[in-house]
Amino acid sequence: MSFRESVATATVSRSVHFFPLHLRRDLVRQAAEDLDRYHGKAAADYWRSTCRGLAADLTAKGCSDDEMREQIMDFQAAVQVALLEMHREQLAQG
Structure with missing residues (x-):
C-alpha cells in the first residue's frame, strides 16, 4: 500500500463527533x-420545521441517521x- 493510499484509508476511517x-x-x-409563543x-408546524432543519444540518455534516x-x-x-422550567419561573413570579 502506498503512502497516499494509507493516508486516504486513515482519513476515511476517522469518525466525526x-x-x-x-x-x-x-x-x-x-x-x-419560540415554541412557547405558538x-x-x-x-406543531414550528416544531416540525425546527427539528427537520436540525436533522438536515446534522445529516449534511455527515452525521449517521441513527446518531x-x-x-x-x-x-x-x-x-x-x-x-417546564420557564413555566415554573413564571408561576413563581406571579
Missing part, C-alpha cells in the same frame, strides 16, 4: 421560547424540560 444539540443551551432555550397547528435521530430526540427532551 458532533457537539450534542441538547447541550447547546442557547439553542434549547431559544427553541423553547399554539395549535402553528406550534441524528438520537440527537433530535435528546434535543426535543431538553426543549420540553426548558419549557
